[in-house]
Each structure stands twice: as structure tokens, then as C-alpha cells.
Amino acid sequence: MIRVEGVHKSFGGVPVLSDVSFEVPTGGTLALVGPGGAGKSLLLKLICGLLKPDAGRVFIDDAEVSALGETALMPIRGRIGMIFQNYALFDYMNVGANVGFPLAQLGTVSSSEVRERVARRLADVNLPNIEHLMPRELSGGMKKRVCLARATIHEPPIMLCDDPTAGLDPVSTNRIFRLLKRLQQDNGATALIVSHEVEYLRPLCDQVVMISRGRVVHRGGWDARANDEAAQFLSGEGVA
Amino acid sequence: MKALFARLGAVFFALSEQVGGLAIFTGGVARRLFPPRLDRFETLRNFYKVGVKSLPIVAVTAAFAGATAVIQSGMYVVKFRAYEVVGWAFGYAVFREIGPLLIGLMFSGRVGANNTAELGTMTVTEQVDALRALAIDPIAYLVLPRVLAMVVMMTLLNAIGNLFAFFGGVLTAKYLVGVDHWVFWNSFIEYIRLADFMNGMVKATSFGLAIGLVSCYFGLAVRGGATGVGRAVNASVVASAVGIFVLDYFMTYLLK
Amino acid sequence: MIALLTFAKDQTVGIARVLGLTLYYIVRGRTDRRVVLEQMWEIGNRSVFFVIVTLGFLGAILIFQTSFQSQRLFGDVSLVGPASLPLLCRQLGPALCGLMVATRVGTGIAAEIGSMVVTEQVDALRMSNAQPVDYLVKPRFYASLVMIPALSVIGVFTAWMAGLLVSTAVYHTNPSTYLNFGMVRASDAIEGLAKAVVFGATIPVIAAHSGLEARGGSEGVGAATTQAVVNSSLAVIALDFLIGGIAFVVKAA
Numbered sequence: 001m002i003r004v005e006g007v008h009k010s011f012g013g014v015p016v017l018s019d020v021s022f023e024v025p026t027g028g029t030l031a032l033v034g035p036g037g038a039g040k041s042l043l044l045k046l047i048c049g050l051l052k053p054d055a056g057r058v059f060i061d062d063a064e065v066s067a068l069g070e071t072a073l074m075p076i077r078g079r080i081g082m083i084f085q086n087y088a089l090f091d092y093m094n095v096g097a098n099v100g101f102p103l104a105q106l107g108t109v110s111s112s113e114v115r116e117r118v119a120r121r122l123a124d125v126n127l128p129n130i131e132h133l134m135p136r137e138l139s140g141g142m143k144k145r146v147c148l149a150r151a152t153i154h155e156p157p158i159m160l161c162d163d164p165t166a167g168l169d170p171v172s173t174n175r176i177f178r179l180l181k182r183l184q185q186d187n188g189a190t191a192l193i194v195s196h197e198v199e200y201l202r203p204l205c206d207q208v209v210m211i212s213r214g215r216v217v218h219r220g221g222w223d224a225r226a227n228d229e230a231a232q233f234l235s236g237e238g239v240a
Numbered sequence: 241m242k243a244l245f246a247r248l249g250a251v252f253f254a255l256s257e258q259v260g261g262l263a264i265f266t267g268g269v270a271r272r273l274f275p276p277r278l279d280r281f282e283t284l285r286n287f288y289k290v291g292v293k294s295l296p297i298v299a300v301t302a303a304f305a306g307a308t309a310v311i312q313s314g315m316y317v318v319k320f321r322a323y324e325v326v327g328w329a330f331g332y333a334v335f336r337e338i339g340p341l342l343i344g345l346m347f348s349g350r351v352g353a354n355n356t357a358e359l360g361t362m363t364v365t366e367q368v369d370a371l372r373a374l375a376i377d378p379i380a381y382l383v384l385p386r387v388l389a390m391v392v393m394m395t396l397l398n399a400i401g402n403l404f405a406f407f408g409g410v411l412t413a414k415y416l417v418g419v420d421h422w423v424f425w426n427s428f429i430e431y432i433r434l435a436d437f438m439n440g441m442v443k444a445t446s447f448g449l450a451i452g453l454v455s456c457y458f459g460l461a462v463r464g465g466a467t468g469v470g471r472a473v474n475a476s477v478v479a480s481a482v483g484i485f486v487l488d489y490f491m492t493y494l495l496k
Numbered sequence: 497m498i499a500l501l502t503f504a505k506d507q508t509v510g511i512a513r514v515l516g517l518t519l520y521y522i523v524r525g526r527t528d529r530r531v532v533l534e535q536m537w538e539i540g541n542r543s544v545f546f547v548i549v550t551l552g553f554l555g556a557i558l559i560f561q562t563s564f565q566s567q568r569l570f571g572d573v574s575l576v577g578p579a580s581l582p583l584l585c586r587q588l589g590p591a592l593c594g595l596m597v598a599t600r601v602g603t604g605i606a607a608e609i610g611s612m613v614v615t616e617q618v619d620a621l622r623m624s625n626a627q628p629v630d631y632l633v634k635p636r637f638y639a640s641l642v643m644i645p646a647l648s649v650i651g652v653f654t655a656w657m658a659g660l661l662v663s664t665a666v667y668h669t670n671p672s673t674y675l676n677f678g679m680v681r682a683s684d685a686i687e688g689l690a691k692a693v694v695f696g697a698t699i700p701v702i703a704a705h706s707g708l709e710a711r712g713g714s715e716g717v718g719a720a721t722t723q724a725v726v727n728s729s730l731a732v733i734a735l736d737f738l739i740g741g742i743a744f745v746v747k748a749a
Contacts (some may be wrong), residue, residue: 047617048623051620070622070627074625077622077623077624077625078625080619080623082619082623084616084619084620085616086615086616087614087615088616088617088619088620089617089620090612090617090620090621091467091615091617099625101624102623102624102625103624105624105625106625133642150620238657255523295678296500296728297730300730301729301730302731302732304734304736304737305733306643306655307737308587308591308733308737308740311737311740311741311744312583312586312587312740313738314744315744315747318748325722331552332561332565333561336561337557342595342733345599345729346726346729346730346733347597348599349598349599349722349725349726349729350722350725350726353603353718353721353722353725353726354722356716356718357715357718357722358718359715360714360718361714361715361718362714363722364714365714370685373687412741416741416744416745417744421560427610441694450713460748464609465611465613465714466614466615466713466714466716466717467607467611467615467717468714469607469714469717469718469721469722470603470606470607470608470610470611470717470718470721471607471721473603473607473718473721474600474603474604474607474721475604477599477600477725478600481546481550481583481596481599481600482546482549482550485549485550485554486553487551487555489553489557489560492557492560492561
């Protein structure tokens with residue numbers, strides 16, 4: 001379960017998020033949509049404790065993420081799989097080391113098992129036998145899939161996806177969303193997905209939250225009321 | 241063995257490419273001096289940015305340089321009880337050598353690195369290409385004002401820096417070595433000639449030119465995003481430092 | 497002026513925090529020896545050429561200047577070589593070597609860590625429970641603590657040898673009069689090494705601090721890199737003065 005309660009965050013006096021609240025039940029999937037610069041990526045970083053809110057609280061299950069220090073956050077982060085907007089693949093490691101990194105970092109999994117699970121996960125994202133390649137040798141879509149593999153290698157019960165298809169062509173976009181859905185269903189993971197691709201999100205997510213100018217303007221199902229900023233956006237007209 | 245030669249060869253070619261590229265770039269800058277067409281706003285902006293904004297760091301560096309020079313000569317001074325030469329030893333070392341050298345290295349770090357980063361960012365975000373598309377020559381518009389600002393400001397900052405170095409030296413001599421400021425002043429004024437000061441000024445001007453050319457060259461040659469900009473800044477300050485030492489050596493030889 | 501002082505204070509506090517965390521993880525965390533060795537190669541071996549070139553020229557310049565003065569004042573240059581070596585060991589060698597490393601290694605560290613920050617790689621590290629200071633700063637700290645003193649020794653030796661070339665070629669001194677260690681005291685060597693060790697500890701911390709503070713795209717990386725050269729060069733110059741002053745007082749007492 002992810003719960004955000006009355007979160008405020010501002011940078012240099014400029015409020016970016018104000019009074020944002022919502023909840024994702026365990027096993028639920030939530031789409032987080034909204035125009036660019038609305039604070040969606042920021043919200044994800046607040047949820048996994050990379051940043052702290054100025055006011056308000058963030059919970060993952062029973063733990064108050066917004067009040068914990070780096071050390072106390074460790075076991076919680078071990079249960080989160082995060083997909084970053086700009087891949088965030090370690091550019092000095094090959095693909096195999098990248099994908100295996102979260103497991104290797106635990107220190108409890110033997111290196112042969114790490115290798116085995118990396119190979120299996122890469123096969124899951126349809127990129128078998130590319131462990132030896134460096135991130136710079138991959139196309140954008142391949143990087144995203146490697147990122148997906150790294151985020152799910154430790155079978156996290158919680159998945160946070162920050163615009164998993166940014167800058168991808170329609171074919172790759174379709175493929176990423178199919179993968180996301182499969183990985184989420186395999187684990188029964190709680191998922192929070194930030195994206196603009198409303199038509200792909202609709203079958204995937206059972207709830208939607210829309211943020212605009214730092215505020216929640218719609219929360220609940222996909223059938224937003226008419227004559228509403230949210231209705232326009234969710235029908236796909238406001239995307240451009 | 242073969243691999244070693246192959247690697248040495250690769251290093252040699254990479255080095256030649258940089259030196260050659262820099263030479264062609266310098267030629268390009270020189271050609272645009274006739275007739276000089278400077279964008280006045282861009283020039284003034286760079287004079288302000290290069291000169292005024294690096295003044296504090298240069299002043300602090302110079303004061304420390306002067307103080308250190310006095311401490312180091314102070315060791316001999318105390319040993320031989322030759323208190324009356326402190327001012328001379330300080331003036332000679334700082335004005336001719338340590339002042340321009342340290343101020344130059346600091347200037348390269350503050351201004352040169354900043355300049356490479358700025359031009360590098362413009363390059364990777366295609367702003368330089370946008371200038372070209374508008375039929376504006378990037379060398380005349382971006383490089384010329386910057387190089388000019390660095391030559392002029394490095395020279396002026398060296399003069400100001402010498403003043404701060406003098407204060408650093410006098411204070412250290414008085415409170416650490418125990419040499420009265422009048423003794424310091426007398427030996428300074430007695431032995432240090434205008435030629436010593438000018439020697440350092442000429443060096444500073446040449447360092448300014450080297451830093452300007454090198455930092456602009458590496459800035460415009462950036463490839464590959466944020467990582468590329470970082471690498472370019474690194475390469476630029478390294479090349480500037482080598483340039484400063486090499487120039488310093490030849491100037492010392494020629495101007496003695 | 498006040499803005500400048502506030503900025504200086506913020507930087508100092510930030511650097512102290514990174515230093516504190518580094519020391520904390522040295523006591524607490526595990527260390528991957530392979531990563532430290534890689535960094536030693538990166539910081540040490542890859543700077544050797546640069547240090548040799550710059551310090552070589554420095555030695556030549558030093559001998560030029562002192563010989564020129566010595567000839568004018570005493571009409572003799574035979575003492576220049578032996579008398580320059582203590583100064584090289586004690587001050588010029590470590591300080592200039594420190595500045596060169598601050599330039600090459602400092603920018604390198606800041607650029608590397610800075611671009612990891614702006615491309616969210618540092619966030620990805622934290623999500624995998626690898627703390628940036630533990631994982632990125634500590635190996636660089638160990639590596640430069642060893643390699644910067646080593647580079648300083650190489651630098652002093654190169655400078656003195658370059659001086660020998662100038663001395664014999666231009667001033668026609670006998671190499672055997674030049675190559676005389678007689679005037680170097682143990683205290684000179686200790687002072688020089690102390691400086692090199694202190695620079696070795698401060699440069700990576702200061703550079704990493706600038707890198708970790710990087711914000712926003714390629715512009716941010718550039719700014720962080722610049723900040724790293726300025727901060728670490730300034731630290732080298734100030735610490736050189738400080739340690740030199742302490743040594744002077746100790747010797748005078």
C-alpha cells in the first residue's frame with residue numbers, strides 16, 4: 001500500500017506540489033497523469049524517500065517514508081522497483097552488472113545465482129544474451145527494457161515507473177506496456193505509473209490521479225466528469 | 241611490446257590531433273581580427289563575467305601566494321639573520337614567477353573551466369548550430385569576445401593580485417617571521433625594479449591568451465551530452481595548465 | 497560581499513558533511529578492493545604523464561630563475577641545485593603537484609559524479625541501497641590518499657632532474673655539484689609529505705562534494721566541474737600556507 005497525505009513541496013520558494021493526497025491499495029495499479037512540469041516525477045521521488053516533503057506524510061505499508069533516514073529506508077527500498085525517466089543505467093557497467101546490481105548489493109545472493117537470475121530476467125524482457133554490452137551500445141527502447149529488468153530483478157512488491165515510454169516510438173511503447181503489465185501481474189505488485197500514454201494506461205490501471213500545477217484535479221476512475229480539465233486530458237485531447 | 245608501441249602511437253596521434261585542432265582554431269580566431277567586428281553586448285558581458293566575478297578568488301589566491309613566499313624565504317632569512325632581504329626575495333619570487341603562475345592556474349580553473357562548460361553546453365544543446373543557421377559566425381560572435389576578455393582581464397587581475405600578494409607578504413613577514421613592515425618595504429623598494437613587475441605582467445597576458453584559446457576550443461569541440469561537457473572541462477583545464485607551464489618556461493628564458 | 501561569505505560558508509559546511517560521511521563509511525561500510533585499485537589507476541597512473549610534464553617545466557623554470565639571480569648577486573651558480581632541492585621538497589613540489597592533481601583529478605571526479613547525479617544514476621544507486629558517499633566517494637578517497645603523495649614524490653624528482661638539464665646545458669655546472677642532497681633535512685621531507693597526504697585527503701572530498709551538488713543537465717555538470725577546480729585549488733593553496741606556517745613556527749621554536 002502507498003499512501004500520500006497532504007504533501008507539500010517547494011523549491012526556492014516556488015511551490016511545486018501542494019496538498020497532494022491519494023492512496024494505492026496493495027496489489028492495486030494507479031496511473032499518475034498530468035501535463036509536463038506538474039510535479040509527477042517529484043512525487044515519485046518523495047514516495048521512495050529520495051527527497052523529503054516540506055509538509056505532509058508518505059507511507060509505504062506501515063512505514064512513514066517521509067520521516068525515515070537513509071539507513072532505515074534501506075529495507076523499504078529493497079521492496080521497491082523504480083524505473084527512471086532517463087534510464088539511469090550505470091554507464092560504466094555492462095548490462096549484466098546493471099541488471100544484477102540491486103541483487104549483488106544485498107550481499108545475500110551468490111554471484112552464480114545473480115548471473116542466472118539476470119539471464120532469466122533479460123530473457124523476460126526479450127533481450128537475451130546481451131549481458132556483455134554497455135548501455136551506450138543500446139537503443140532507447142532497449143535501454144528502457146534493461147531498466148525494467150533492473151527494476152524488477154529482486155521481484156519487488158511495489159513498482160514505481162517514471163514515464164517508462166518517454167521518447168519511444170509507438171512499437172516500443174506498446175512492447176514496454178505489455179511487459180509492464182506482465183511483470184506486474186506475475187508479482188501481483190502494487191504499481192504507480194507516470195505516463196502520458198492515456199490509451200495504454202486505461203486497460204492497465206484500475207485508478208487514475210491527475211495532477212495539474214501541483215494540485216490533484218482528479219482522483220478515482222477513468223470516467224471523469226464532462227467539461228473538466230481532467231475529462232479533456234483523459235480523453236486524450238489534452239495530451240498535446 | 242607491439243601493444244605498447246601501438247598504445248604510444250595512439251596517444252601520439254590523439255595529442256597531435258588536439259594540437260593541430262588548436263592551431264587551426266587559433267588561425268581562425270586570428271583571421272577574424274581583421275577587420276575586428278565585436279558584438280558589443282557580448283563583449284561587455286564577458287568583461288564583467290571574466291574580470292569582476294573572478295576578482296575575489298584571485299585576491300585570496302594572491303594573498304596566500306605572497307604569504308607562502310614569505311614563509312618559505314623566511315626559513316633562510318631566520319637562519320642567516322638576513323632580515324633586510326625578505327622584501328626582495330618576496331618581490332622577486334612573487335612578481336616574476338609565483339604570482340602570475342598561481343593566478344594563471346586559478347584563472348584557468350575559475351574562468352577557463354566555466355567558459356568551456358558554457359560553450360560546451362551551448363554546443364550539446366545545439367545552440368551553436370542555431371547561431372550558424374542564423375548566419376552568425378560562432379567564432380566571431382562567441383570566441384573573440386571571450387578571448388579578448390580573458391587576455392585583458394588576466395593582465396589586470398595579475399596587477400591587482402600583486403597588490404594583494406604584497407599585503408599577504410607584509411602581514412606574514414610582520415607577524416610570523418618578525419620583520420617590521422618598514423624593513424620589508426625598504427628592501428622591496430630598493431631591489432625590485434619595474435622590469436620585474438613587467439616581466440610578470442607579460443607572462444600574465446600570455447597566460448590569458450592561452451587560457452582563452454584553449455577553453456574556447458575545448459568548449460566548441462564537446463560531443464555527447466552532460467558527460468561530454470564534464471570531460472571537456474577536464475581536458476580544457478589540463479591543457480591550460482600544460483600551456484601555462486610551457487609558456488612560463490619559454491617566457492622565463494626569453495625575458496631574463 | 498555578504499552573498500559571497502554565505503556561499504563560502506555553505507560550501508564549507510557541505511564539504512565538512514561529505515568528509516564526515518566518508519569517515520563514517522570508512523569505519524562502518526565494506527570496501528571493494530577492486531574498485532579502489534581501479535580508482536588508483538585512474539587517479540595515479542593516468543596523472544603521471546601530466547604531473548611529469550608540468551613539474552618538469554616547473555623545475556626548469558625554478559633553476560632558471562634562481563641561477564639568474566645567483567649569478568647576478570654572487571657570480572656563481574654552483575649552489576643553486578643543492579639549495580633548490582629543500583624548497584622543492586618542502587613547498588613547490590607538493591603544492592604545485594597538488595594543484596595539478598586538483599585540476600586533473602578534481603575535475604574528473606566532479607564530472608563523473610556530477611553526470612551520474614543529473615542522469616539519476618545516483619538515485620538509482622540509492623534505490624539499490626548503495627549510499628553515494630560509501631559507494632562513490634570512499635574508493636576515490638582511499639586511492640588519492642595513496643596516489644597523491646606518490647605523484648608528489650615523482651613530481652619533485654622530475655622537477656629536480658629537469659633543473660639538472662637547465663643547469664648543465666645553460667649554466668654549464670658540473671652534474672656532480674648539482675646532484676647533492678646535503679642541504680635537505682628530514683624536516684623538509686616530512687613537511688612535504690605531510691602536505692601531500694593532506695591534499696590527498698581533501699581533494700577527492702571537495703571534488704565529490706561539488707559533483708554531488710550538481711543540478712540540472714549538462715549546464716549543472718559544467719558548473720559542478722568548475723566549482724570543483726576552484727574549491728580544491730583554493731584548498732591546496734590555503735592548506736599549503738597553513739602547514740607551511742605551522743612548520744615554520746615549530747622549527748623556530
